[in-house]
Amino acid sequence: MxxxxxxxxxxxxxxxxxxxxxxxxxxxxxxxxxxxxxxxxxxxxxxxxxxxxxxxxxxxxxxxxxxxxxxxxxxxxxxxxxxxxxxxxxxxxxxxxxxxxxxxxxxxxxxxxxxxxxxxxxxxxxxxxxxxxxxxxxxxxxxxxxxxxxxxxxxxxxxxxxxxxxxxxxxxxxxxxxxxxxxxxxxxxxxxxxxxxxxxxxxxxxxxxxxxxxxxxxxxxxxxxxxxxxxxxxxxxxxxxxxxxxxxxxxxxxxxxxxxxxxxxxTYGRTIKLSSSATSVGAPASGAGSAGPYTREAGFWAYYEICTFLRSASVCWINDQKVPYAYKGNEWAGFDxxxxxxxxxxxxxxxxxxxxxxxxxxxxxxxxxxxxxxxxxxxxxxxxxxxxxxxxxxxxxxxQSCYTGGGTTTPTPSPPTGPTPNNKFCSGKEDGTYADPADRTKFYMCAGGRTYSFSCPTTLLFDESCTCCNYPKY
Known part of the structure; x- marks a missing residue:
């Protein structure tokens, strides 16, 4: 013993x-x-x-x-x-x-x-x-x-x-x-x-x-x-x-x-350019955000660059995914x-x-x-x-609400925006994301029978396997 x-x-x-x-x-x-x-x-x-x-x-x-x-x-x-x-x-x-x-x-x-x-x-x-x-x-x-x-x-x-x-x-x-x-x-x-x-x-x-x-x-x-x-x-x-x-x-x-x-x-976050007044997850975007002053790479900020951004940005919590994001103007950052x-x-x-x-x-x-x-x-x-x-x-x-400079604000909703050139594309289709059959650089989002058109960032093509813009496959 x-x-x-x-x-x-x-x-x-x-x-x-x-x-x-x-x-x-x-x-x-x-x-x-x-x-x-x-x-x-x-x-x-x-x-x-x-x-x-x-x-x-x-x-x-x-x-x-x-x-x-x-x-x-x-x-x-x-x-x-x-x-x-x-x-x-x-x-x-x-x-x-x-x-x-x-x-x-x-x-x-x-x-x-x-x-x-x-x-x-x-x-x-x-x-x-x-x-x-x-x-x-x-x-x-x-x-x-x-x-x-x-x-x-x-x-x-x-x-x-x-x-x-x-x-x-x-x-x-x-x-x-x-x-x-x-x-x-x-x-x-x-x-x-x-x-x-x-x-x-x-x-x-x-x-x-x-x-x-x-x-x-x-x-x-x-x-x-x-x-x-x-x-x-x-x-x-x-x-x-x-x-x-x-x-x-x-x-x-x-x-x-x-x-x-x-x-x-x-210990870094990804930054994205907003392309509308919507700001929450799923808001329309138009490419990588600005480069940080020290890391100097578009769409990429070190935590020490993010925390300085947060002092004047609106900071929000994504409750179902248990992570934060922040936005100011057209800059949007998802970080830890x-x-x-x-x-x-x-x-x-x-x-x-x-x-x-x-x-x-x-x-x-x-x-x-x-x-x-x-x-x-x-x-x-x-x-x-x-x-x-x-x-x-x-x-x-x-x-779980957003705040700016210590005060609370209401998160901005992010429905797709329009109008679009092809407003009949989604007629009879279920809600979701679809490739443009005529142009691989473009795609549509359907919501309630309404059609919203988007273009991929430069050099990217719409990839149906992930319903996202992706690098061309070799």
Missing amino acids: RKVLLWMGLAILLQLQLGSAYKLVCYFTNWAQYRPDPAKYSPNNIDPYLCTHLIYAFATMKENKIAPFEWNDESRFFPEFQALKKRNNRLVTLLAIGGWNFDMKTFTQMAASQANRKTFIDSVVAYLRKFEFDGIDLDFEYPGSRGSPPEDKHHFTILIQEMLEAFKVEATSTGKPQLLITAAVAAGKGTIDAGYEIAEIGKLLDFISVMTYDFHGGWDPVTGHNSPLYQGSTDQGDMKYFNSKYAMEYWNNNGVPAEKLLMGFP NVCSYKHKVKYLKEKKFGGAMVWTIDLDDFLGTFCNEGKYPLITELKRLLETNEPIVADCPKD
Whole structure:
């Protein structure tokens, strides 16, 4: 009996020493160094105790071998990144390869043959050991999509299988801890189906980060939130798949153990230009919102840019999706805050997922001077929520109306607007969204027999598979 009590005590002590059982995986981006002061960010800015895992984004590939992307990755940033482990010896660091701007043709070429895959895997082992990373994060966006052929879906599985075997052999021969293999994967159902043999890679990978963000943005014809937790009450067709809950449970239900799945938490928001006086979810939109002064990308604002916008904007809560949005003039922003994080972590814990993934550490208010909410207000709250053993009571916000400068206002309704050139198109049709049969850049919304016409933003075409404007399929 005394031995049992002793072991129980040791187990409790070990848990207290290690902290939360949940992973908190944070990405650092090597292009954050190019932002204007005071938003410029380097590995020296990172708090090494904030996250359990740090992932360096991104490396690239040349001649089937892993390669640095930025000029100072190897000479400065890698050493600074690994020096964080001297301050926190429990910190795990990984190197991500890929990203949205990665040319998938290079992945297709590498993955197509056993010889090319071996060249890549051997280069990864040597590179990770040379620069003291604990593993590789595969962030190819995406096998089977964006120019990647259907066979890349299976090739991705084979690559992971062969990489895992090589990592085991290397660890045995050197006596070093085995390198980790993780992946950042799509959250959209169509992209998941095209790109992943879900159950197979779920057995092989150490953990999987689901990119539960970018569900909506300036590419859509109407406003929608960047990272909703739940399906919206007005979501129709494939739009019902565009939420964090559906994505996480789709991966889980198709064979990935819950404890291996990490839910994505964005520290940024997507901005959209309003094209009418309507302002709520589903309001007509005309492309990406203005670029932020520091991130300088149309339709994309860091949290530290959003919180300054909120001081003079109308801020609203989407009750069915448990996330906020704000608008001022024709600028509309769907973003996350500590309140939406609370709802998301409550859900994450109820489903027993493995933890959270943050994109990115450098987009939070790392100085604490923009938002006056302390340093890293979003990630700090996320860490607290994951570590607490107390039940999470997601009771915020209690006031579900909009407010501006502290005063409440009534949310503006967002019916489709008209008139339209083809006012007979919807006659006899059910309410919904329809392609213009004569012009792929246009579409119609039908409501109560009335016809409302819209045009997709430049370079996009209407896609019936998602009832949205999308990039042309290759």
